[in-house]
Amino acid sequence: MLSQELSHPTFTVLTDCPERTKRSFPFVQAQNRRDLLAVAKVMREADIVLWGGGHLIQNISSQSFMLFQLALVNLALAQGVPVMAFALGAGDLQGSVWRRLTTATLNRLSAITVRDVTSREFLQRMAVERPITVSADPAIVLRYDQSRPPQLQEKTDAPYAVIAPRRWFHYHHAFFPVKWQPALSRVASPHFDTIIDGLAHTADWLVGTYGINIVLLPMYPGVEQGDELVCQAIRNRMANSSRAQITRINYEAGSLLSIIGSAMVVLGVRLHSTILATCAGVPSVHLHYQQKGLGFFTQIGLSEFCMAIDAVDWALLEARLQQLIDQRQFYHEHLIEKRDELTLAARESAGIVRRILAG
Numbered sequence: 001m002l003s004q005e006l007s008h009p010t011f012t013v014l015t016d017c018p019e020r021t022k023r024s025f026p027f028v029q030a031q032n033r034r035d036l037l038a039v040a041k042v043m044r045e046a047d048i049v050l051w052g053g054g055h056l057i058q059n060i061s062s063q064s065f066m067l068f069q070l071a072l073v074n075l076a077l078a079q080g081v082p083v084m085a086f087a088l089g090a091g092d093l094q095g096s097v098w099r100r101l102t103t104a105t106l107n108r109l110s111a112i113t114v115r116d117v118t119s120r121e122f123l124q125r126m127a128v129e130r131p132i133t134v135s136a137d138p139a140i141v142l143r144y145d146q147s148r149p150p151q152l153q154e155k156t157d158a159p160y161a162v163i164a165p166r167r168w169f170h171y172h173h174a175f176f177p178v179k180w181q182p183a184l185s186r187v188a189s190p191h192f193d194t195i196i197d198g199l200a201h202t203a204d205w206l207v208g209t210y211g212i213n214i215v216l217l218p219m220y221p222g223v224e225q226g227d228e229l230v231c232q233a234i235r236n237r238m239a240n241s242s243r244a245q246i247t248r249i250n251y252e253a254g255s256l257l258s259i260i261g262s263a264m265v266v267l268g269v270r271l272h273s274t275i276l277a278t279c280a281g282v283p284s285v286h287l288h289y290q291q292k293g294l295g296f297f298t299q300i301g302l303s304e305f306c307m308a309i310d311a312v313d314w315a316l317l318e319a320r321l322q323q324l325i326d327q328r329q330f331y332h333e334h335l336i337e338k339r340d341e342l343t344l345a346a347r348e349s350a351g352i353v354r355r356i357l358a359g
Helices: 018-024 036-044 063-078 096-106 117-125 183-187 190-210 227-237 253-260 271-280 291-299 314-326 328-358
Strands: 012-015 029-032 049-052 083-088 111-114 132-134 160-164 213-216 244-246 265-268 284-288 306-308
Touching (some): 012 018, 018 029, 029 036, 036 063, 111 117, 117 132, 117 291, 160 190, 160 227, 160 253, 160 271, 190 213, 190 227, 190 314, 213 227, 227 244, 253 271, 265 271, 265 314, 271 291, 291 306, 306 314
Parallel strands (some): 012 029, 049 083, 083 111, 111 132, 160 265, 284 306
């Protein structure tokens, strides 16, 4: 998207995993964002710093997260480098001190674009004075390549549904990030146990009602997120566990889209599983754990298919999935139309970058 707007741009990505970032995106440079001296040097050499890549204005995951985000932005500002908030999400920021610090930082930025109306309204309530443009999540510009077969370990000619889970009951505005918790303790929780049971029962319902298989998609496996543990817990509780498989793939966008784009329907706790489903015109239901999920489904005009994870009506969830499957062509066409609208909105963020650099 930015490469289309700018003339021969070069990119340096601040990341926790430089090697993996380079493997997935060989055309960029990657810098460990924890090495602040090296980060300061990279920023000093840049023409602009883009602050984006998700739901960055929040401290529900941890207060140290917001502290680190503000430190990065102010490190660039202190060196006189223009900073743009790039299609980010905002919300769930508790504490008057955090809000004042964030507002003061945002009012120093060259431009602000957010990915939904809810984020703009939140920042306006925080007294952010800079103009705020509603764009869209940049992932919406990705496209499903129908010629690319899904990378499944267990090949199947049968239709399948994708379930993309994640753990949830760890958001309590604690100071330290959840990745410092033991992986198994993040899955084991009496309340979350009901979510595991519900997802397993829903998977069995899909198998029994439509005769389809289940693909459990751990979008963020490993020690920090542990999605594969949640997938395994769901599969273990399924009566039809032989009809379910857990994917283990190269987790770059094309691989994820190859699986999601070939699905009959997607049930996502991970928000970006449903955004990628929208890219491919695949109907989806989202169990949202933050307001960002509801914001996206409002954008695509399907808010009734977005349910709060802490109050799931499992019978209603099955009814919503049945509605999407039985009227799949209608929802496919609706999603393609909304996808194209949001793609234009997403590209506006890139256009603003070009105008800033042009002076």
